[in-house]
Amino acid sequence: MAEAEPRWEHFSHQADIGVRGFGATPAQAFETAAMALTAVITDPRLVVPRQVVEVECEAPDLELLLVDWLNALIYEMSIRRLLFGRFRVTLQGKRLQGRAYGEPVDPKRHRPAVEVKGATFTELKVERRDGLWMAQCVVDV
């Protein structure tokens, strides 16, 4: 059960909060990092995947690509008033194609704690640790 669950966590930053995702591949770590992003706002299990949004990003390296991916999600959440609870990412070199599944924010049900302003370059890392990929950065709330 534990292995099948997407694994993500938050880490502390004095003013803001860090998001960290793990996966067997960089793409999977990007997906779980996105789950951690949603969890800053609400419990991802409360988000029903009723609709899908596709995003594409391109960056000179994997770390910048992580920031771009999270910022693309922040942008889509903001303009569409959506929350996302499930993600699919494919990486081809420096290009990312992602799908985010979610639904419109329902303040009564989701009780959003905070809105995320942007993903930052602070504590930004995409690396392999003990055979597992980790993708993390601090997000500004």
Add this chain to the structure above:
Amino acid sequence: MSREGNALEYLGEERWRLPPRGAMRVPVELFASRELVEALDAKVLEQACNVATLPGIVKASHIMPDAHWGYGFPIGGVAAFDPEEGGVVSAGGVGFDISCGVRTLLTGLRRDQVEAQRERLADSLAANIPAGLGSTGLIRLDDRQMRAMLAGGARWAVKQGYGREEDLSRVEEEGCMAGADPDEVSERALDRQRREMGTLGSGNHYLEVQEVAELFDAETAHHWGLRQEEVVVSIHCGSRGLGHQIGTEFLRRMVVEAPRHGIQLPDRELACAPIESSLGKAYLGAMRAGINCALANRQILTQLTREVFHRLFPDLELPLLYDVSHNTCKEEWHRVGGERKRLFVHRKGATRAFGPGHPELPEALRATGQPVLIGGSMGTASYILCGTSASEKLAFSSACHGAGRAMSRRAASRRWRGGEVVAELGARGILVRSPSLRGVAEEAPGAYKDVSAVVESAHRAGLAKRVAKLVPLICIKG
């Protein structure tokens, strides 16, 4: 205490100095009491040292008494750069929430007059001030209106019927930041703003109804119309999605282009560009448009607030005391080593604090110096200070901006439950209205430094002098 902390020299009057070493071009200068210095996160000094390495920095990398760990620049950091010396402008040195700030309105009501209507007032404010994620403003701007707003700021808002002409003299830059370039604001930034005009946002943003609980400087308070036991309204918010998107995009561009400008970054978040480069100029144009967006937003919220009060207290004028921003980069003239210089002063979580006689102050405030509005955390005190003449020499006329966080959101939400925080504040006579209990827990008063100690340090250092202490009666949280 960190290695850097041990090297701090005490200069007297709450001033500390860390001499330059390694790649630092200037020293770090810190304003704080011994207790605040001891509690300071080592990361703050490290970040201030990194800022001191940036090209064209003048005099010192300053840290205000409320400083806490930011990204790149510390929050509570002040740094000025000289364009003639290859000085830079930094998107991280302004922050994502461009021109986040505070404005305070005077009601002229006594506390007991508000007490009698408190529940109704709180409910009506909560119903009429859009707050929290997913809330939308009532105003929709098309492209032409959006550009006019970005060029005109609060001046544009007044023309549209939000507030009054006389409000403008009580806003920094008289309500309109010059040099804004709406063409440098991306479509994506405009998209994020379409539904967010006239919204408070979330996180540490709030609208508070407050009582003037204590006066420290009766003469200045009298001059500004602040009377003990009377009620004021303070609004803390910024440039909303537009500012966040401008920050996001320029931070990335500055990271990618830094090597082209020959800039070595000790931390990517310090990303910057020479003031005179095309990227530097583009950022300044977009950032100033972001400032105007924040000024317009607070002006619209002022109108919404006045409408709520008018329903319960007809004929109230609610004049504006002042509107100050604390995430900006401003072009200003300062005297450095006997020479007048044109500098680009970054204040990241720091308030401008012009002293008496400053030519940029409106006539009505020139005799006293400008009001410096210090937002407390929810449920604790806020303060109104006054700019001093000494502040110019100390830190380019700057002071602290708030309490500053002492604990992360994660730690706070594990330590407190939102419902308990609301109940505890309620028992102390403070009504909290918020769409999110977890948001309330993350902003619990105990997660912040003691704002009174921060203000006391700023006062003793001479950055600004204390005028009044405000305590909350109603708090609308995003």
